[in-house]
Amino acid sequence: MTDLSTRYMGLDLKNPIVVSSCGLTKALQGIQNCAAAQPGAIVLKSLFEEQIVAETAALTAESVHATHTETIDYLEGYGRLLGPREYLQLIRDAKKTVSVPIIASINCVTHERWADYAKQLESAGADGLEINIGFLPNDSSENSTMVEERYERILHTVRTHVSLPLALKVGPYISSFAHLAERLGNDRVEGPPFTVGWCGPGETEKKVRWRGADALVLFNRFYRLDIDVDSIKLAGGNPYSTSEESHLPLRWISLLAGRLQCDLAATTGIHDGRDAIKQILAGATAVQVCSTLYQNGLEQIGVIIDQMQEWMLAHNYQRLDDFRGQLSQAKSANPDEHERMQYIKALVGIE
Numbered sequence: 001m002t003d004l005s006t007r008y009m010g011l012d013l014k015n016p017i018v019v020s021s022c023g024l025t026k027a028l029q030g031i032q033n034c035a036a037a038q039p040g041a042i043v044l045k046s047l048f049e050e051q052i053v054a055e056t057a058a059l060t061a062e063s064v065h066a067t068h069t070e071t072i073d074y075l076e077g078y079g080r081l082l083g084p085r086e087y088l089q090l091i092r093d094a095k096k097t098v099s100v101p102i103i104a105s106i107n108c109v110t111h112e113r114w115a116d117y118a119k120q121l122e123s124a125g126a127d128g129l130e131i132n133i134g135f136l137p138n139d140s141s142e143n144s145t146m147v148e149e150r151y152e153r154i155l156h157t158v159r160t161h162v163s164l165p166l167a168l169k170v171g172p173y174i175s176s177f178a179h180l181a182e183r184l185g186n187d188r189v190e191g192p193p194f195t196v197g198w199c200g201p202g203e204t205e206k207k208v209r210w211r212g213a214d215a216l217v218l219f220n221r222f223y224r225l226d227i228d229v230d231s232i233k234l235a236g237g238n239p240y241s242t243s244e245e246s247h248l249p250l251r252w253i254s255l256l257a258g259r260l261q262c263d264l265a266a267t268t269g270i271h272d273g274r275d276a277i278k279q280i281l282a283g284a285t286a287v288q289v290c291s292t293l294y295q296n297g298l299e300q301i302g303v304i305i306d307q308m309q310e311w312m313l314a315h316n317y318q319r320l321d322d323f324r325g326q327l328s329q330a331k332s333a334n335p336d337e338h339e340r341m342q343y344i345k346a347l348v349g350i351e
């Protein structure tokens with residue numbers, strides 16, 4: 001018998017298939033339907049930082065951060081239906097009625113205004129929190145250090161408010177991703193001068209213990225901008241991914257696995273058992289699925305699990321750890337050539 005159990009961001013999961021944050025997990029019935037399909041965990045639909053802030057300030061629909069599918073979703077009405085209080089109730093109700101771990105999700109762009117709310121998510125019973133940094137670095141006055149500090153500040157602020165397992169879902173638009181991943185995913189002790197001005201009053205002299213995220217989720221799939229040449233207007237691209245898009249998380253998971261203290265989860269382009277197996281061979285602890293559930297129904301979770309078990313049996317693997325990370329750069333006999341040789345092989349001979 002194969003054993004698909006895994007420990008992800010400090011949570012024991014029956015299997016590594018996680019329903020990613022999306023409309024399927026926005027209401028209790030949807031969460032119960034997902035749970036019936038027996039995934040390893042469920043990430044709730046994100047609550048927006050703007051929604052939390054809107055409790056005290058009026059929100060205009062003219063969000064400057066309208067770059068994600070979920071942002072559009074929010075502006076189209078979801079956000080007005082489900083506020084921060086209802087979100088806490090959704091967590092309580094979900095925890096009462098399903099046994100699959102429930103991971104709350106916040107889509108945020110800053111660290112300042114919503115960290116207290118994270119405490120309430122913890123009190124409501126969430127098993128973990130996924131922070132989706134829904135931020136497209138398109139402001140030329142913000143340099144790469146400022147962009148990276150934004151990520152670090154968000155993580156540090158939430159860390160100081162809650163002891164919940166934390167995952168950071170990040171975008172790929174970072175100039176030195178391996179460097180940032182190390183800063184976000186590893187623990188360290190930071191002394192003055194602090195790279196990020198996160199220490200509180202009177203703390204400037206002492207060392208600050210930095211705790212990295214429990215998991216990095218690679219990568220946010222940004223809203224696809226398209227152009228309709230008939231109407232000559234901006235248009236939204238396909239909200240659903242294809243398996244072809246899984247090469248981006250695959251590359252970075254294979255490069256980072258075994259080098260960080262935190263877990264890595266893949267999101268974007270995982271549609272079937274083979275896609276999931278690839279990510280685990282690269283070093284993922286969990287894989288998140290979304291588009292394939294919209295396209296094939298929730299029963300696809302069972303299909304992916306069956307396909308994984310069949311493959312494991314055929315290759316004589318009993319547990320995920322028997323092959324996890326086998327094709328990561330860290331386990332490669334020629335780490336320097338891990339990617340370069342594939343690149344050369346792929347291009348040589350093509351005229």
Ligand SMILES: Cc1cc2nc3c(=O)[nH]c(=O)nc-3n(C[C@H](O)[C@H](O)[C@H](O)COP(=O)(O)O)c2cc1C
Binds near residue numbers: 023047073219239240
């Ligand atoms: C309709 C829809 C709504 C989504 N809403 C959210 C959200 O609220 N928060 C979030 O982090 N990701 C959201 N996503 C992104 C998914 O969680 C996932 O990362 C992305 O779709 C890529 O995975 P896939 O290739 O399996 O679809 C949404 C995706 C879709 C299609």
